[in-house]
Amino acid sequence: MSAEKFKEGKGVLIDQNWFQSWHKLKQPRPPLVKNILVAFFAGGIVCLLGQFILNIYISLGVPVEQAGNPTVATVIFLAALLTGFGVFDNIARLAGAGLAVPVTGFANSVTSMAIEFRREGLVLGTGSKMFALAGSIIVFGVVTAFVVGLISALI
Amino acid sequence: MTAELLVEKRAGEQSIVLEKRAVLLAPSTVAGPKESRGPLAGSFDRCYDDLVLKEKSFERAECHMLEEVCYLAIGKAGLVPNQIDYYLGGDLLNQIISASFCARKLAIPFFGLYGACSTLAESLCLAGMMIEGGFARNILVAVSSHNCSAERQYRYPTEYGFQRPGYAQWTITGAGAAVIGVSGDGPRLESLTPGKVVDADIKDPYDMGSAMAPAAADTIYTHLNDLQRDPSYYDLIITGDLGGVGKKLNEAILERNGVRIAANYTDCGLLIYYPQQQVDAGASGCACSALGFFGYYYPLMLKKEIRRILLVATGALHSPTTFLQGESIPAIAHAVSLEI
Amino acid sequence: MGSYFTAFLIGGLICVIGQLLFDLTPFTPGHILSGFTVAGGILGGIGVYDSLIQFAGAGALLPISSFGNALAKGAMSEAARSGILGVLTGMFELTSTGITATILFGFFMAVVFKPRG
Structure with missing residues (x-):
């Protein structure tokens, strides 16, 4: 997992790389x-x-x-x-x-x-x-x- | 007094446990024409088949709905306006004009709040704290949104023809209000988790679900962590208006953090319209969580079919100016736990 | 000037280019339509757009690129007639019908109609 997070410690950890690739993959595309x-x-x-x-x-x-x-x-x-x-x-x-x-x-x-x-x-x-x-x-x-x-x- | 005594009601990092009875009473909803043709049509107190409500502008129409729903809620609670101690609420428009103009008519001490679509949960949080602190007996919370007034402020004029992307959401025309009192039959505000502003570096103003999902995930995670609860503690976890895209993203982020909520998780944005109503990823707007929760889930709670709900309303805190200047969209989510 | 078939074909193809830009780039309609006008102006400058209008008639006349072409052509022909100041005086020579019609009809519609949402 990449070290780049939204924040450290408190709250959820979101891996930016994972987030961007998930987002790109699951975003509805125009037909x-x-x-x-x-x-x-x-x-x-x-x-x-x-x-x-x-x-x-x-x-x-x-x-x-x-x-x-x-x-x-x-x-x-x-x-x-x-x-x-x-x-x-x-x-x-x-x-x-x-x-x-x-x-x-x-x-x-x-x-x-x-x-x-x-x-x-x-x-x-x-x-x-x-x-x-x-x-x-x-x-x-x-x-x-x-x-x-x-x-x-x-x- | 020592510091511990001052913060005795806090739990964990961000949460608050309410010990007195702050009861959610008299939830009332009014809905616009498109919402009145949706699956929840039967659960709204009043439905309009006209977007302008015979007023002279969309902004006036929104204010009209808000005034209407405030009087409905006060009446349902068996009160008159001067028995209400405070009115908390807001809407989506610049300078929260609908709420302020409505407050002008109600003549109740007023706190105008802006949390975009999270305004309902923000109002409930503050109302819960005010009741807990002993500052008020009855608090009116009310929110409104109007598709056309929001559209012309945030995006394009209503008659402009363009293709909405598949992840766009449809701002709800409607308003919701409720009274938070100290006694009565209704679900009790049990604990609150005001959220932090989270920015996931989404820049597309149509992609609000993706921008808000990290904020929702953060608040849900913090809430469960603060109170040492499992998602299954709740019969239902409801987010405000993440829509189809944001709901999946929220589940995925929480799952990567070791929390599985999919089993008892739903989103109000997917509740209001039928898929064939051309709303793409779902509904959004201040009134979304109000229509979904007050209209649909509150009656189920009264029937004791659902006993514990975590309501997490999310808001995207951008403006048309920040979007044009290339800023990303910050988002916020507040959680309110209700029990009956 | 053009036939029904060429108007349909070329008009449709220009719109397909627009649709591809709408769907595959992050630009807003405002960006893309401005781009069309710029492209039309450049194509007009090198003399290509006029032959496209000859071939496709309304198929090249109606897309917004034709607006850029008409601006460029007005500026160029007036400059050729009356020197460099003609760039300024001739700019709206050919497009004034379109602009005037848009302003007038837009205004009258605003007087008559209300937004329906």
């Missing part, structure tokens, strides 16, 4: 195969729906290279609406990354914060807490784009 399949199909269906919306906008006469913007906005609206009705979290618990990685996850994190902190007021609750979860995505996107843009401008 990886099921999660991957569900994420693939959920993400695929979200993007399939997005493609459908994209094609509608193109057929309505939106230029092809600009049709992406209204598509993204529509998907954001749908995700925000599902969040408002309180069903998004139940679907996402099953779908995992299939709903988190598309812009639906971004919209959900903003809307859920906005709704949750409504009771602290529209200004100091909804307004200031809205981007508490999704803010990091914008910040790191902007920092990356800044570096990328700077490099491209200099070469």
Whole structure:
């Protein structure tokens, strides 16, 4: 038994090595195969729906290279609406990354914060807490784009 | 007075033996919608099918449940609020607002306690000591927790969609209260073992069972050692909210220290919900040990089907800030031995 | 721009990468989605992400990596047009629809709905 203990003398003795290996061994693991399949199909269906919306906008006469913007906005609206009705979290618990990685996850994190902190007021609750979860995505996107843009401008 | 006289009621390292009768009376419970669909639904005094209880926020709803359960307990004990000498209790929220706001309404001298999910046992320990010391006749102990108010404080907003890991636990929506008196029909607080804070270097805030199990094991071991008892002395040893993972870990740690408790050991966290209710490793929260013990085991004790219980409520003493700053999760457990 | 089949396939595969990161790394969703945006920005910078959008349509447009790509592309194209300050002025040129929609819909949902728990 290793000498590394939580404490000596009083109380139970816990061998850190044993504890860590037991913990690693007995900890429930995510059902990886099921999660991957569900994420693939959920993400695929979200993007399939997005493609459908994209094609509608193109057929309505939106230029092809600009049709992406209204598509993204529509998907954001749908995700925000599902969040408002309180069903998004139940679907996402099953779908995992299939709903988190598309812009639906971004919209959900903003809307859920906005709704949750409504009771602290529209200004100091909804307004200031809205981007508490999704803010990091914008910040790191902007920092990356800044570096990328700077490099491209200099070469 | 010599030093021996001053500490005559202490046993071993940490324990206290109570000689007077501190009796646990009038246990009362209220439960939220999810708990009311669980296996213990029939044992709660009041069940709500609404998470907000027509209040304006989850925090108000939690406070509402706590006030409700306090009045229930005082009424069941045949008392009125100004016959209660002290109110001991707490909850999970910052600045223990539910308990303090409830105390504002009750107007009873109040000690606000924070021991995370161990608050019930912490309150019982202190109430036992106050009765033993002759400082009070009737003490109200009450705890509450609310899934949504805890979730939005400790983790994510309630509508945020993400996958909970399999070892995550579900904070109970509910509240429990009881009166500790000097006489009456009910189990007597026989001995107490306040626990030490133990840190097992777990950093994942979802992995509370593993963080709390070493604290539970430490307190159980110390209690048995201090009082020179075998686990079989108790008809039942109940931990508060270790859940599936923590319960196994607690058994394993104790077994490595030469104590086998598996035969008469159970965990309230596994009692409250059916497995198909999607709560992963089980229930947690201040109200977990309250709903489990007051709701289910107390009536069994009154029927004398169980005579001796060791209640060990465990709490994880972290905050969202310490977790983000990379600190590990310290945990605590307090043990209360009850006999009838 | 993309077909139903390629949108489904590529969109699904990008989500599988996300699921693997969720399940096999200790990072939080916030870390991983920020990582996706950074990856999208870099892929956009080297010009790969646009061809992925051409191939997969919504399958590459909807994952959050496309947000990083659009930020980078806005910064780069404005910088090419109007010099180095364009990095700042062009940053949100292409993503303003997404950001505006998120803020507006989030706000209106907060006005209309209450959290259900």
